[in-house]
Amino acid sequence: MTTARAHLTRDDLAPLAREALGRAPAAVTRLRGGSKKGVYRLALDNGRSAIAYVWSPEEDYWGPADADIRDPFAHASGLGLFLSAHDLLTELGVRTPRLLFADEDAEHLPAYAAVVEDVRGGSLEVLLRSDPGAARVPLARLAGTLGVLRECVSTGYGKAALVEEGGKPRGSSCEQVVADRAMRDIAEVAERDPRVRAVRRALAERVHELYDAVEPRDHASLVHGELGPDHVLVTEEGDPALIDIEGLMYFDAEWEHVFLQLRFGPAYDVLRTADLDEDRTALYRLAMHLNLVAGPLRLLDGDFPEREQMRDIAESNLRRVLSLLRGAS
Known part of the structure; x- marks a missing residue:
């Protein structure tokens, strides 16, 4: 039997939310489906919300993997790859959730993270x-x-x-x-x-x-x-x-x-x-x-x-x- 991983809490994500959104979240929900990064909805007390992406070993179910960027099929995970892709798609006019904040120095969590627009129309x-x-x-x-x-x-x-x-x-x-x-x-x-x-x-x-x-x-x-x-x-x-x-x-x-x-x-x-x-x-x-x-x-x-x-x-x-x-x- 496997032990469930300890995912981030409201208190854990509060510093990141304050920096990105100006206030701590009223509630935090980890969204299902992610296997390489943690995806969390940050709900604010003013009705707004945003999405936090967190890249950490605790959120990556694939475990240690080849991350050599020279391999087209190497482990596609990390803030650097995300920012590069986001910039290129934005330049081309291809819609992707708008970037609100990127913690490139891992100052607000013990992991690299980004906060993006919450597109609420569903998949x-x-x-x-x-x-x-x-x-x-x-x-x-x-x-x-x-x-x-x-x-x-x-x-x-x-x-x-x-x-x-x-x-x-x-x-x-x-x-x-x-x-x-x-x-x-x-x-x-x-x-x-x-x-x-x-x-x-x-x-x-x-x-x-x-x-x-x-x-x-x-x-x-x-x-x-x-x-x-x-x-x-x-x-x-x-x-x-x-x-x-x-x-x-x-x-x-x-x-x-x-x-x-x-x-x-x-x-x-x-x-x-x-x-x-x-x-x-x-x-x-x-x-x-x-x-x-x-x-x-x-x-x-x-x-x-x-x-x-x-x-x-x-x-x-x-x-x-x-x-x-x-x-x-």
Whole structure:
């Protein structure tokens, strides 16, 4: 049995709130779903509210992880990555909760933290489920946002903070980085699940086959990296506001769209674009599902509280991996 972590209290967050908002919060609520950082709603006694992001080991259920910024898929967490992504998205006119304060010296908590606008319209995920008609406007505007990101290109690839600083990433191309990670995921999952162990060689051969079919490309586009409908909030004006932006990177748009199709389901038709490369898409689809098995299983090694959800994600993606392999044979 795992012991529940001690999360921050109203008293803990009071100094940060006073600096950012001018007063201590009347109440504090830790929001569900975060696995890399703590997300807290700070409710004030004047009816206003804001959101605090806290990056600390106590809030990160993934535990110690490779944080080498040269790796496009390294642990996407931290105030530095957040600020870099926020600045770039704001410059592009892409809506994200407005930054109210950043504690870059960890003066008000024993951790780096930021306070942002509380977008109270709820997530696009909830709206798609509860009122599909009302979701049409933010969904269509999200398609426009994806277009803005797609048009922001670079000759280099990798985390946005690295590329903007002129740094060099690990690897030689987007497709090579994806294929290499897929091979590591196959090895990791094979140690945990007999179904993958039985087809490990066939999966590895399929990854190599898909990788060999990809033609070189000389540019990368800006992508969120994990853009599910739960990472899109809806403003009062019906605009989509992107959250969990620390993974922002220059990469292939196909990577983003494979994830979008997986997470948005039928609603993806509004976000679909016609000019994606089929060979990259095929490689990235298999690699994405492999990673969505390996990642949740790794998270379950620790004390992440929403365990059934993680098991379901791992199992559904494992079935999809096996289905893709059967379809290729």
